[in-house]
Amino acid sequence: MTAATDPGFTMTTAPVLAVTGVTKRFPGTVALDDVAFTVRPGEVHALVGENGAGKSTLIKVLTGVYQADEGEIRYLGEPVAFKRPSEAQRAGISTIYQEVNLVPLMSIAGNVFLGREPRTRAGLVDWSRMHAGARELLAGYGITDDVRRPLHALGVGAQQMVALARAVSTDAKVVVMDEPTSSLEPREVEKLFEVLARLHTQGIAVVYVSHRMDELYRVCDSVTVLRDGRVVHSGPLAALPRIELVSLMLGREIRQIREEGVTAFGEEHDVEREPLLRAENLSGMRRLHDVSVTIRPGEVVGLAGLLGSGRSETARAIVGAFPLDGGTVLVAGKPVKRGRIAAAMRAGIALLAEDRKTDGIIPNLSVRENIVLAALPGLSPFGLVRRSKQDRIVRTFMERLRIKASGPDQKVAELSGGNQQKVLLARWLATGPRVLLLDEPTRGIDVGAKAEVQALIDELAREGLGVLLISSELEELVDGADRVVVLRDGSVVGELAGDAITEENVLASIAEGGHDG
Structure with missing residues (x-):
């Protein structure tokens, strides 16, 4: 209540x-x-x-x-x-931030009582009281893990619950x-x-x-x-x-945003429908088991599944950031060297990671520097950076993605979460990718910014990019994907296309597996 x-x-x-x-x-x-x-x-x-x-x-x-x-x-x-x-x-007044702001290497109990550790009469940390207090407190939040383990051993969701327990207990x-x-x-x-x-x-x-x-x-x-x-x-x-x-x-109306987004990026292009990316039988770390995904030019393929189903691991494996025991990745029929991020980038694969704080923005750098970071090798022949070309690229993407900032030299840390997400999108689009892997691209952003990002995804597909879309929101997959591949426990358990892509079918596939349509 x-x-x-x-x-x-x-x-x-x-x-x-x-x-x-x-x-x-x-x-x-x-x-x-x-x-x-x-x-x-x-x-x-x-x-x-x-x-x-x-x-x-x-x-x-x-x-x-x-x-x-x-x-x-x-x-x-x-x-x-x-x-x-x-x-x-x-x-x-306690604050729980969207991106967990605790100490990953410290114990779970240490994070709960950080800065207010119980003490013995001698002034030393009373570890037994702290561990007992943390166990009792966290039980009310559904956390039953050993409180002596480091915080990073928990999943992101469990870490968020630890942050909540800490905030409320102060x-x-x-x-x-x-x-x-x-x-x-x-x-x-x-x-x-x-x-x-x-x-x-x-x-x-x-x-x-x-x-x-x-x-x-x-x-x-x-x-x-x-x-x-x-x-x-x-x-x-x-x-x-x-x-x-x-x-x-x-x-303004959401429909207006979607229409603005579509008309802002040019006319629709005809695209070939031969596979652009083939990821076949990806297996590794006991978290992926023979996962296969195919993406055609101009196609948005959704990855559905619960947290821990292997969605993020699949995207990271495709771009070479997740260790594999087996499997192959091909772009336009040519194999990409396994486990090499640089090779994947050269082949035209770009990944927008789920956690923009840890794997994305560099907060102390400007909007300009964050956007051009991945594209610098192509902008600096003989080691010299052409500032005029940088400016042109930054201006183009700030306008195209409607990035709200006082200017390109503003620190990216000062932007809102949605605009930081757009800066990351701009960074990877500036490399001219052929395949864009988007892991929770609308996570934590409001309905307006979400509609703009969704419109951009639609338009990128119109321009011929292949897009892999990972989202925890079924509505986003149903509305935005041409096909949906469903994962459970690191394995593909179903694939849906066309009118078969409904929330009911996705949920049924997650729960029961074996649904194709």
Whole structure:
């Protein structure tokens, strides 16, 4: 039960957090402009908007990463201006980021109690108390692994649950959740919703950032919509129809975005239908078992399956980043040397990895430098980099992908998650690939940026690229793929095409295997 479903909850409760007139500027841009919203004890308050709308900046202002240029933040009725995140956490405002921000090599228990380890009378870490406390706490989040193991031994979803357990256990009065379900399996999502109900009963407020409409309407009481750094709506979520919420976020219809995306990139090209890529009998590390995938020019092939089914491993194996015991990869009939990323790139294969923080952006470099990084060998004959050609490529892709930035020299770390994703897409498109492997390309981005990325995928296929699309959202595969290959436990258990690509058939294939159509 959340505040929305609790008859004893009243929206007249005094706010635990109140933002008034907050403005934040960066060189060349106003990230937040006179923003105001309030959160009450026990309330789940959705914070939504397109990427670049100001959500991340607002969270960072609330938690002391940034300081507001104007405006006031009141916490528990008193004005505050946190200088660093540790101050906000000590005060009772905890944040769970979309990309887990813990210490991978430290133990699970060490991460839970990082900075507040229980001590013996002699001042030493009381390991037995810490391990027992971590086991008891994590059991309520469905984590039963040995808490002495390093955090990186857990899957991404389990790591996210550890981060959540840590945040809630710090005597928080406000918990900020940034896309908390983006890495979770369905059972973990249900566990998260149980935690939200528990937080409500404890009077803990939640600021919930998500692009998933079903989740928002299931767990959130109120919503604040940001667009271009300004609040365009704030109020009860149940009173706001979904179509109106989407329109507020976008400022236009989704159909218009798709049409803009299609017309922006040129006319449709005729493509040959002979296989462009053949990945045959890929096997390795006991995680892939004779996986075969074929992609033709102009074709979008979806990879479906639960987390751990082998989707990402298949993409990484094709590009040479996953060790194989057997199997072959051919591009236009020519074999690609196994296990060599450089050979795959020369053959025209590019991979947009799932985790843009770890395997993608270089945060301290500019938008320009991140875009041209993979294309530099072709831009620097005799070791000399031609800046004019760089500028032309960067300008082309910033316009083509509608990358929102103050300019090409802005640090990529300052961009929203959706615009960072577009920068990564631009990087690989700048290499002129023939086959594009996209692993969760819309993960963690809002509905507007998602529609733009989907439109771009459609248009790349029209231009003759072969696309492998991995997505945890069945609707994305059903709408965007020409064929869907279904994986389970590292093996192909079904393949669907045409009208047979439905959510029901994909789910049936995942559950039972053997479905072809």
